[in-house]
Amino acid sequence: MSRAGGDRPESPEVAGPLDVTQPPPPPVTMTAAERKLTPYRYCKWRWLRFRRSWTDTRADRVPSWSRLYVRVYTRLLVLGLLVLAVPLLALLRELGVDVVWHALRALPGGETLVALVVFGTPALAAYGWMRPVWLDLVMVRERAIDFTGGRFNTRARESHSVIIGPLARTLNALAMRMERLIAAQRELTNGISHELRTPLARVRFALEVLREPASAAEYESALASIGQDVTELDELIDMSLTYARLEYSSLQSNLEPTVLAVWFDGQINDATLLYTGREIVAKVEIDRLLRVAMDKRLMSYAMRNLLRNASKYARSRIIVGLALRHGNVEIFVEDDGVGIPLEERERIFDAFVRLDRQTGGYGLGLAITHQVLRAHRGRIVVTDPLTLSGARFEMSWPAGSA
Template sequence: MTGNSHNSSLLDILGRYKPAPWRGRYSLSRLFFNFYLLVMGSFVVIAFFADFVISTAVKGITDDYTSRFMHGTIVLIEDELFRKPRSEWPNTIKALDNKFSYRLEIVDRWSLKLSKKQAEKLDAGELAIDSDRDILYHRLKLTPKILVVGPLSPDANPDRPRALPLELRIHLLTWSLISLILAIAVWLWVRPVWRDLETLRQTARALGEGHFETRAPNARNQAFDLLTETLNGMAERIQRLIATQKELSSAISHELRTPIARMRFALEMLSEADDCTDRQRLMQMMDVDLDELDSLIDSSLTYARFEREQPELQLSSVELLPWIEDEVDSMRILGGAIQIAVDNSGLPVGQRVELDQKSMPYAVTNLLRNAIKYAKSKIVISAEVVGDRICLHVDDDGIGIPPEERKRVFYAFTRLDRSRDRATGGYGLGLAIVRLVLEQHGGSATVEESPLGGARFTLSWPLLQSVTQS
C-alpha cells in the first residue's frame, strides 16, 4: 500500500539518526573548563589592566610623598658628612647607620644602574627612587659620591634572601580566593545548563530511534524553555503525522477490499453472462464500485490534508443566511424526495460571521450528506447567535445516534454498526473532516438528539476571529 510505504520511508529516515555514545562526564568537564578559562582569562586581563592603570597613576603620588618624607633626613645626613673630611665619611656613615632602622651607604656614581628618568633626577640633585627595591639615591652636592638610603622596609635583611613582598603575597592570596570562588560559581551555573542540554540530547536520541512518545521534561534554566517547547511540539507533530499515516493506510486498506472484491466478482460474472440485461446490471455495479473508490480516495486526501497541513485561515466576513442557502441549494439534488428547509427565525436580520470560504463549506456539505443518508423525510438547517458565537444546526428525522457514541463519530473511520451497508455506509471520514474544519476555526462540532426525532449536529465557532468588523 502507498500509505504503508510512506510510513516506512518516514520511519527509515528518522531511524538513520544514530547519536554518538554517551560522553556526559567528559563533555561536562570540558564545558566547565572551557567556560571557566574564558571567564577567568577575561577577568584576569581586565584586573591586570585596571591594576596597571591604577598603579601608574598612584606611583607618581607615592614617589612624591616618599621624597618629601625623606628629604629632611637626607639633608641632615648630608650636613653631618660635610662637617668632616671626606676621608672620615666611611666611619661617619657607619656610625649613622647604627642609629637608623634602614641601611645607609656611600657608593660611586658610576657603580649605579638606574633608569634614564631616575638617572637624570639624580644628576640634577634630586632624589632618585627605586620603587621595586624601596631604595633612595641622593648625590652628595657636586661630588661623584651617592648616598644610598634603604631598603626602607624595617624587616629587610641584606645578609639573607628576601622573602616575597607582603604586597605580592596578598595579591597571590587574593587571586587564589577569586579563582576558587569563580570556579564554584561557574560550576553551579554550568551544571544545570549541562543537565538541560543532556536531557534534550537524550530526548532527541529517543526520537531518532523511533520512540515518538518521548517528551523532554521542563528545563531548569529558562533559556531552554523555548527550545524544550519547540522540541516537544515537533515530537508531538511527528507522532501525530505517523499515527495519521498508520490510521489512514490501515483503514484505506480495509475499505478498499470490499469494492475491489465486488468488482472482481462482477468481472467474473460478466465473462459468463450471456444475457444483455445481466451484463448491463453487472457493468452498472462496477460503475458504482468505481464511484465508491473515487469517493474514498477523495475523502482520504481531504482528511489527510486537513490533519497534516492545518492550512492557514483566510477569513472573510459573510452574511450568514444567504451563504447557508447557497450551500443547501447545492445539495438539494442529492436529497431526492427528502424535504430540506432553512429556518431563519432564530437569526438576526443581516447577521454576518467570519469564516474561511474554502474550508467551511466542507463542514456544512458533509453534515448535509450525512443527514441525507439517514433522514426519512425531512432535514432542517437553522442558526442562532449564542453570546459571541454562532451556532449552526442540522436536524434530521432519522434514527439518531446513541449518547455513548456521539463523541466517537467525529473521528476518522468510525462508523456505527447500523450504517455498515452499501447504501449508507460511507467511510467515517466526513464527520472527521467536519471536526478538523471547526477546530481550525477555533470552534467545535457536537451531536445530540434532534427535535425532529433524529440527530442534531451543531457547528459552533466565534463570530469574530480577526480585525474584520461586522
C-alpha cells in the same frame, strides 16, 4: 644441508620466507602493572583527549563539557578582573603600589587567599551556572537522537530553565505530533484496505458474469454494477486524500473574507435541492452583511457532510441554525432521527467509524469535518437535541477579522 663455505647447521629459530609450517609466535600479554599508565602517560592521554574535544568540528561529535566550562570560566574571569581593575587602579593611584601590596599581604592568608578568591569565585560560579544547563542540553540531545531513530515514545525531561525549558516542550510536542501522524497513517491504511475489499469483490464477481452472461439484461446489470463500484472507489480515494491532506498538513487553511449569510444560504439551497424528501428549516441570527474569515472550500465540505448525515437519519425534518456569539461563528444541524448514543458521541469523529452500516458511506465524513474545524481553530461536538428528537451537531470557529 649446510651453508656454502662451512658445515655449521642453520639455526632452527630462523625461518625462511617460504616456511609456512612454523606456527605463529604466541601473543604478548601485558601484566596489570604494565597496563597501568604512568602519571606522565596518563596526563598526556588526558591532554590529548581534551585537545581533541576542542579541535573536533564534526557534526556528530560528542559535546565537550570541559570546552563549555573553560569558555564560561574564562569569560567570567575576564569580566571579574575588569570589574576589580577599576577600584584597584584608583587605590594604586591614591596610595601607591607599596601601600596596596603591604595591605594585601596583611590580609588573613595574604596574596594567596586573594588569588584564590579572584580565580576561584568565577570557577564556582561557572560550575553552578552552567552545569544544570549542560545536563539539560545533554538530555535534549539524547531525545533528539531518539526521535531521529524513530523512537517517538520517549519524552524530554521537563526543565525549569528559561533557555532549555521551551526547547524541551517543543521537542515533546513534536514527538506527540509525530506519534499522532504515524497512528493516523496506520489507521488510514488499515481503513482503506478494509473498505476496498467490498467494491473489489463486487467488481470481480461482475467480471465473472461478463465472461459468460446469461442474457443481455445480465450483461447490462454487470456493467452498471462495475460502473457504480468504480464511482464508489473514486469517492473513497477522494475522501481519503482529503482526510490525509488535512491530517498531515500544518492545518493552515486559506482564510478569506466571506459574507457569511450568503454562503450559508447557498449551502441550504443546495441541500434543499438534493434532499427533497426532507424539510430543511434555516434559522439565521446574524447581520446579513457580516463578513468573516474562513476557507469556503473546506467549510463547505464540512457543512455538506453534516447536512448529508442529517438527511440520512432524519425522518422528515432538519433544522439548521447560524449565529454569532462571543466572537465565534456557531452553526448547528439538528434532525428528528433516532439520535446518537451518549457513549458513541466521541468515537464518531474517528476515521472509518460507522454506527449504522446499512446507510452506506465510509466513515470519513465526520472525521474530515473535525479536521476542517481544527484547521479553523474551532471545534465540533454532538450534544442533546433542543427542538427535535434526533442528533444535534454544533460547530464553531473564531470569526476573525475580515
